[in-house]
Amino acid sequence: MASLAFSSTSASPVALRGRPNKLATGVAQSGACHVSARGSDRKARLFITRAVAVEKKVSRFEDVAMAPPDPILGVSEAFRACTNESKLNLGVGAYRTEDLQPYVLNVVKKAEKLMLEKGENKEYLPIEGLAAFNKATAELLLGADNHSIQSQRVATVQGLSGTGSLRLAAAFINRYCPDSKVLISSPTWGNHKNIFNDAGVPWSEYRYYDPKTVGLDFEGMIADIKAAPSGSFILLHGCAHNPTGIDPTPEQWTKIADVLEEKGHTPFFDVAYQGFASGSLDEDAFSVRLFVERRFEVFVAQSYSKNLGLYSERIGAINVVCSSSDVANRVKSQLKRLAQPMYSNPPVHGARIVANVVGDPNLFSEWKAEMEEMAGRIKNVRKRLYDNLSQKDKSGKDWSFILRQIGMFSYTGLNTSQSENMTNKWHVYMTKDGRISLAGLSLAKCDYLADAIIDSYHNVH
Amino acid sequence: MAFRAMISSRSIQQSKWVPSAGVARQMSSWFGHVEPAAKDPILGVTEAFLADPSPDKVNVGVGAYRDDNGKPVVLECVREAERRIAGNLIMEYLPMGGSSHMIEESLKLAYGEDSDFIKDKRIAAVQALSGTGACRLFADFQKRFLPDSQIYIPVPTWANHHNIWRDARVPQNTFRYYHPETKGLDFSSLMEDIKNSPNGSFFLLHACAHNPTGVDPSEEQWREISHLFKSKNHFPFFDMAYQGFASGNPERDAKAIRIFLDDGHLIGCAQSFAKNMGLYGQRAGCLSILCDNEMEAVAVKSQLQQIGRPMYSNPPVHGALIVSTILGDPELKKLWLQEVKGMADRIIGMRTALRENLEKLGSPLSWEHITNQIGMFCYSGMSPEQVDRLTNEYHIYMTRNGRISMAGVTTGNVGYLANAIHEVTK
Numbered sequence: 001m002a003s004l005a006f007s008s009t010s011a012s013p014v015a016l017r018g019r020p021n022k023l024a025t026g027v028a029q030s031g032a033c034h035v036s037a038r039g040s041d042r043k044a045r046l047f048i049t050r051a052v053a054v055e056k057k058v059s060r061f062e063d064v065a066m067a068p069p070d071p072i073l074g075v076s077e078a079f080r081a082c083t084n085e086s087k088l089n090l091g092v093g094a095y096r097t098e099d100l101q102p103y104v105l106n107v108v109k110k111a112e113k114l115m116l117e118k119g120e121n122k123e124y125l126p127i128e129g130l131a132a133f134n135k136a137t138a139e140l141l142l143g144a145d146n147h148s149i150q151s152q153r154v155a156t157v158q159g160l161s162g163t164g165s166l167r168l169a170a171a172f173i174n175r176y177c178p179d180s181k182v183l184i185s186s187p188t189w190g191n192h193k194n195i196f197n198d199a200g201v202p203w204s205e206y207r208y209y210d211p212k213t214v215g216l217d218f219e220g221m222i223a224d225i226k227a228a229p230s231g232s233f234i235l236l237h238g239c240a241h242n243p244t245g246i247d248p249t250p251e252q253w254t255k256i257a258d259v260l261e262e263k264g265h266t267p268f269f270d271v272a273y274q275g276f277a278s279g280s281l282d283e284d285a286f287s288v289r290l291f292v293e294r295r296f297e298v299f300v301a302q303s304y305s306k307n308l309g310l311y312s313e314r315i316g317a318i319n320v321v322c323s324s325s326d327v328a329n330r331v332k333s334q335l336k337r338l339a340q341p342m343y344s345n346p347p348v349h350g351a352r353i354v355a356n357v358v359g360d361p362n363l364f365s366e367w368k369a370e371m372e373e374m375a376g377r378i379k380n381v382r383k384r385l386y387d388n389l390s391q392k393d394k395s396g397k398d399w400s401f402i403l404r405q406i407g408m409f410s411y412t413g414l415n416t417s418q419s420e421n422m423t424n425k426w427h428v429y430m431t432k433d434g435r436i437s438l439a440g441l442s443l444a445k446c447d448y449l450a451d452a453i454i455d456s457y458h459n460v461h
Numbered sequence: 462m463a464f465r466a467m468i469s470s471r472s473i474q475q476s477k478w479v480p481s482a483g484v485a486r487q488m489s490s491w492f493g494h495v496e497p498a499a500k501d502p503i504l505g506v507t508e509a510f511l512a513d514p515s516p517d518k519v520n521v522g523v524g525a526y527r528d529d530n531g532k533p534v535v536l537e538c539v540r541e542a543e544r545r546i547a548g549n550l551i552m553e554y555l556p557m558g559g560s561s562h563m564i565e566e567s568l569k570l571a572y573g574e575d576s577d578f579i580k581d582k583r584i585a586a587v588q589a590l591s592g593t594g595a596c597r598l599f600a601d602f603q604k605r606f607l608p609d610s611q612i613y614i615p616v617p618t619w620a621n622h623h624n625i626w627r628d629a630r631v632p633q634n635t636f637r638y639y640h641p642e643t644k645g646l647d648f649s650s651l652m653e654d655i656k657n658s659p660n661g662s663f664f665l666l667h668a669c670a671h672n673p674t675g676v677d678p679s680e681e682q683w684r685e686i687s688h689l690f691k692s693k694n695h696f697p698f699f700d701m702a703y704q705g706f707a708s709g710n711p712e713r714d715a716k717a718i719r720i721f722l723d724d725g726h727l728i729g730c731a732q733s734f735a736k737n738m739g740l741y742g743q744r745a746g747c748l749s750i751l752c753d754n755e756m757e758a759v760a761v762k763s764q765l766q767q768i769g770r771p772m773y774s775n776p777p778v779h780g781a782l783i784v785s786t787i788l789g790d791p792e793l794k795k796l797w798l799q800e801v802k803g804m805a806d807r808i809i810g811m812r813t814a815l816r817e818n819l820e821k822l823g824s825p826l827s828w829e830h831i832t833n834q835i836g837m838f839c840y841s842g843m844s845p846e847q848v849d850r851l852t853n854e855y856h857i858y859m860t861r862n863g864r865i866s867m868a869g870v871t872t873g874n875v876g877y878l879a880n881a882i883h884e885v886t887k
Binding site: 059060061062063064065066067070073092094102112113116119121122123124125126127160161163164167171176177191194195197198199231266297305311312313314320322323324327329330331333334336337338340341342343344345346347348349350 | 490491492493494495496497498501504525533534535539540543544547553554555556557590591593594597601606607621624625627628629661696727735739740741742743744750752753757759760761763764766767768770771772773774775776777778779780
């Protein structure tokens with residue numbers, strides 16, 4: 001078995017604080033003789049030999065260390081704490097309007113109103129989730145007339161948004177393909193590693209981002225995928241790669257499929273932005289549908305956090321396109337078995353919203369229009385930012401990569417120090433890998449942002 | 462693209478499957494070796510019930526509350542809470558640990574409104590995916606930070622408990638709990654097993670309304686258990702899925718937990734709002750761990766969040782909002798208390814009615830246990846064969862362990878049910 005990089009980014013080993021053997025502390029209420037070290041420093045304790053039983057129990061979790069703050073969510077926290085007027089939050093990937101306000105889609109409000117009126121009950125969903133949702137989500141992804149759906153070869157289980165769906169798939173891989181590993185792009189969404197670590201699935205990286213071109217390192221990507229042991233799972237972003245915003249072209253997707261086929265790899269898609277990238281649901285599903293057409297067996301994790309703005313409802317799905325309906329049934333049954341000891345059955349509210357929106361032709365059309373609007377706003381902001389950068393930057397640097405990127409995020413090409421400068425000097429909050437969320441940018445702020453980027457790029461090293 | 466035959470010709474493989482390069486993907490599946498999971502016994506009951514055309518059919522397998530017409534119930538306080546939050550909701554991600562307002566209210570319910578532990582911020586607590594999610598978070602946390610520990614689980618228990626700790630890879634043991642002869646608590650065996658387990662073991666305890674037996678220790682017995690736990694330095698983990706739903710009084714249903722807290726135990730607790738607020742499908746719950754001090758609570762909470770992040774990132778908002786809206790508003794909370802008492806009272810009423818009916822029929826057996834037991838379920842003591850007869854001859858659906866969901870009993874069917882039970886047991 002090949003030895004693999006099993007990163008311990010998230011599943012940190014027990015972080016012990018290296019203290020001497022834990023002895024009794026605390027004040028005994030029974031009057032037995034004990035001394036407790038009080039005072040402002042709670043860490044300072046007197047260790048004494050335990051001669052009598054103590055009333056107060058010593059915690060089993062005394063030595064649990066503080067977990068590191070989340071790199072992405074921590075950005076928003078820092079932003080909230082900042083008092084500067086010019087501050088800008090380009091951290092977390094949540095859509096904002098031009099006024100930089102969160103946005104609840106109109107179709108969602110309508111769907112919720114419908115649901116209130118219907119007054120449906122709140123009974124448990126089956127483990128696999130809401131049937132109407134599962135049907136709608138698979139059809140949205142693959143097309144209702146797709147052969148895989150017509151022949152019932154798709155195992156679909158409602159999941160806790162993208163994260164939960166990825167986790168179910170990872171747990172399945174761990175249990176049923178224990179000798180396989182997953183290849184993830186370098187870079188990728190930070191939580192991917194955590195998910196595979198906690199599921200016990202080994203992973204390694206394939207080259208993806210080329211800092212020299214601020215584009216796709218296609219050669220490197222192909223080489224690394226080719227070099228992986230046959231039967232590996234290749235984690236691919238269906239569209240709007242997070243964090244770079246760099247997607248393969250249709251021709252490149254075809255070549256990627258060729259390599260996967262040659263090596264007997266299984267494609268594993270993370271589709272968190274369907275409709276949000278180009279504005280078209282079908283267009284954004286191109287890569288997934290290509291692989292399904294070519295009769296691959298495919299894993300696809302979906303999320304409705306961004307495209308329906310249902311972030312906190314945690315609604316998504318894991319789809320496994322199998323070679324036969326028999327296999328699909330069995331796979332589905334085992335996905336359920338993995339979900340049950342995690343949360344029994346998934347939350348109903350978000351699923352009903354999606355089912356109502358997708359199931360009603362009027363609402364569905366409205367949704368498509370709203371999505372085009374959101375994607376459109378992001379494209380406009382990209383264009384404005386690019387224009388500002390090109391005009392203001394007299395060095396002649398080519399900023400057009402921003403226009404070639406797609407989706408919510410843009411990899412600016414700024415390094416850690418430069419990103420820190422963005423925050424410290426310009427109060428622009430972003431992640432240290434140079435990623436900015438265009439969803440958090442307004443046309444009005446592009447000018448300011450361009451200044452910040454130019455300054456950070458040229459004056460900080 | 463030429464159409465190829467999709468049906469896999471491979472039979473289900475028993476052995477571990479190994480990938481090989483260049484396999485013509487179109488011909489076979491990578492997952493051909495995946496076997497179908499065993500059918501869930503409880504869901505199977507519901508399916509069979511739904512398929513039965515008999516007008517007399519009774520479903521006492523379901524683990525969800527039904528009103529006296531056998532219909533699911535959405536509480537008025539819940540409807541009102543939903544009206545208030547609809548449309549106003551910005552659906553942004555909750556923090557990883559969930560809704561702080563909901564957590565606050567959940568802790569008050571479990572630990573007491575004026576709990577010093579809350580004041581002193583000694584409780585590490587996160588919103589969880591109902592009771593299941595809370596148990597799973599704890600199991601994963603236990604595995605990560607006390608990797609040599611095991612869990613002691615009562616016999617019997619809710620089946621998913623075994624799945625949860627198994628998938629968390631925490632070794633399991635059992636301790637005796639239910640006494641088939643008395644259909645009550647096997648207290649001496651319970652105490653014996655507690656005593657014989659290694660010091661510092663982890664125990665899963667049902668705080669109230671034990672599932673599936675309905676058999677709870679008495680207050681005195683809880684005190685003795687707590688006392689023994691202390692001398693053994695055991696860790697008590699409470700699964701509280703029925704607070705308020707058991708006796709009708711949430712404070713009373715939390716008695717076991719309060720006893721342990723008073724005795725100085727540092728406990729863990731999984732709370733669910735599925736039954737007591739009827740929020741089943743919303744997956745609203747809370748996991749709490751009482752720590753030594755605030756700093757430790759902060760650290761433990763941060764680690765619980767770390768476990769949640771690669772499972773679902775952050776928990777669903779809707780159910781949490783309902784819970785915090787209800788518990789945070791005095792009027793709504795009052796209404797909730799009335800409604801939960803109403804549910805509990807109906808169940809208690811049905812227990813009484815079922816027992817009385819059986820006694821009136823002249824059953825030779827004792828049916829005391831029906832009213833001695835508490836909560837949604839009643840362990841009737843019937844054998845699988847007797848249960849099968851109930852189903853086949855009387856169209857009464859329940860799980861083969863003889864567990865009756867009292868929630869499925871109504872004034873309309875209690876007589877029929879009693880008669881059928883009498884017929885198969887006399």
